[in-house]
Amino acid sequence: MKFKILVADDEKNIREGLASALEMDGYEVYTASNGDEASVFINNNDIDLVITDLRMPKMSGNDLLKHISSSFPTIPVIILTGHGTIESAVEAMRDGAFDFITKPVNLDRLSLLVKRALSNRELVLKHRMLEEEVEKLGRANKYSKMIGKSSQMRKIFDVIQQVASTKASVLITGESGVGKELVADALHNLSNRKDSPFVKVHCAALTESLLESELFGHEKGSFTGAISDKKGRFELANKGSIFLDEIGEINQSVQIKILRVLQEREFERVGGEKTVSVDVRVIAATNKDLKKEIEGGNFREDLFYRLNVVNIHVPPLRERREDISLLVTSFISEFSDENGKKIEGIDSKAMSALYNYSWPGNIRELRNCIESAVVMCRSDFIGIDDLPPSVAESTEGDFIRIKPGSSMSEVERLVILETLKRENGNKSKTAKILNMGRKTLYQKLSEYGIE
Ligand SMILES: Nc1ncnc2c1ncn2[C@@H]1O[C@H](COP(=O)(O)OP(=O)(O)OP(=O)(O)O)[C@@H](O)[C@H]1O
Ligand SMILES: [Mg+2]
Known part of the structure; x- marks a missing residue:
């Protein structure tokens, strides 16, 4: 693709001199002899860059710049300034000019400046395109914050759609940080239980005895400290869904009770006699290999099969790198807004590092990385220096350096x-x-x- 440049100057020699120099650099160049003409041209044609003089008849360069900044903010503008009018150049920079160059124009410097401005514009356009894609995804499934376009993620979206409205138990597996909880959220939000409670239990965070009374509730006096009756999470989730996170961490006696809920939809509170029945959809998640836990005698096989009626495996990020650019774009927008910054995108070197890194902490790690990059970033684009060293080092891909002569x-x-x-x-x-x-x-x- 040839970039299109518009040169506006009232002096014929200058505009034609610049035009032919730029044409030699391989650009498609148009000219205008005043601001008015330039502005009409920009309104009616796709232009990638404008180079304009400040003092021109009809519409001045300043007014042209203001028009471009407000109506076509992605088009960079380079200002030409005459003999020492540095103040007006500074003012132009404040109004959004990309840079300025003084007359007589040094063509080498202009050539560099143009290249830099256009490569920035390319980054901005790429970022905008990805932003639109993220937005479209958001509109397409407004019940889920999950982003992804890899075949693996699309398959997961399909399975979620398919099973959300059923009552089948779902076991979500995958490494830490891959988005298991978001899958659980989507399953509930897309089901016809969405207006009923969605109760989440982080099984690993509670001690064994606490977990049992958390899940199933207790009757007053059933143990020291049980000063009144308490409903458990299963009762609270009645008619809705329950999410048992880190299910691989629970002990045998709780496993038996959960199994009974799954089989018979009933249980007793801790220290209670009365049988409670519930209508609850069970979603569980683990980053453990439950088959191995079964072999090792830590997890009941019958419970595994009851939980795993549908399995959704969320693959690690390094196995679906196509999702990285969309995720990065969405996180940049999110954290720019949050921090009151206006980041226009990410440069290609930084993007390549993000693409090559192995992401052992998966999307959680990527999200944290972008948050800190946005905070660190002091220009309009995230660069390689804004990334943590471990990530920045991975620009060259996963290669090992071997010295010739090694054993x-x-x-x-x-x-x-x-x-x-x-x-x-x-x-x-x-x-x-x-x-x-x-x-x-x-x-x-x-x-x-x-x-
Ligand atoms: N596809 C995705 N699109 C956007 N954000 C995502 C996606 N997947 C995960 N995230 C974000 O990454 C972070 C980690 O996701 P989540 O908590 O669901 O992971 P997890 O698999 O449950 O991890 P753990 O096993 O450590 O509990 C969250 O901030 C989540 O919003
Ligand atoms: Mg989780």
Whole structure:
């Protein structure tokens, strides 16, 4: 694509001189001899950049600049100023000019300035396009704050639509920070239970005995401190949904009680005789491998099958990097608003670092990273220096540097170490990727002293 530039100056020599220089740089150039002519031209044509003199007949450069800033804020304007009228240039910068250049024009400097202005404009346009996409997504599913366009996420949106209105229990699995809670929110908000309570229980945050009375309630005097009857979360969620977060952390006796709720829709309060029946849709989440917990005797198999009627697995961010640009755009808008900043986008180097980083903390980590970048950022664009060092270092992709002349065992050690890191310490995955047996991997790990 050829960028289109408009040069406005009342002096014929200057405007034609600049035009031919810019044409040699490969741009499509138009000219106008006064502000009025320029403004009409801009109103009727798609222009990427305007270079304008300040003092011109009919409409001055200042007024032209003001018109562009208010009606076409993404078009950068470069100001030409005559002999030492630096004050008017400063004023123009305040009115939104991209930069100024003094006459006689140094063509090399102009060429650089134009390049910089246009690359900024490209970033702005890219950011705007992504913003529109985010907005469209938001409008398309207004019950969910989930953003994503990868095939994996689209499949998840489909499953949510399909099962939300059913009563089937759903088990949401995935690493920490992938968005399991947002999936749970969407399931409730899209169901016909959406106007009834949605009760969330963070199972890992409560001690065993507290969890039981939290979930099922207790009768007055059932234990010291139980000074009155108390309804449990299952009762509070009646007619609605309950979200059991970190279900992998609960002990056997609570597991049995939950199993009974799932099978018979009833239970007794702690210390109570009366049977309580409830109508509750159960959604659970875990970042543990429950199959492994079953093998290890920590989790009941029958409960697993009752919870896992529908499984929604949310893949880690590094397996769906197509979602990164949309997420980044949405987080930039969110945190710019929150911090009263006007960030126009992110430059390509910073974007490439975000794209290449492995995101062990998934979307939560990406969100925090963008929040701090927005706060740190001192220009209109987030740059590589605004990112935390660990992220900024990943511009080159996941490559290992190997010095020629290294021993084979050193190379092996590095490959194992870096793969293990990338897979977050998952040894069976690492062994599979490196095509070696688990036993061999363990031997090598101890041989190389890798923890
Ligand atoms: N697809 C998404 N679009 C926008 N924001 C997301 C998305 N997925 C996750 N987030 C955001 O990332 C953060 C972490 O998400 P969430 O709490 O749902 O993760 P989680 O899987 O429940 O993590 P954990 O296992 O640690 O509880 C939240 O701030 C959430 O809003
Ligand atoms: Mg969570």
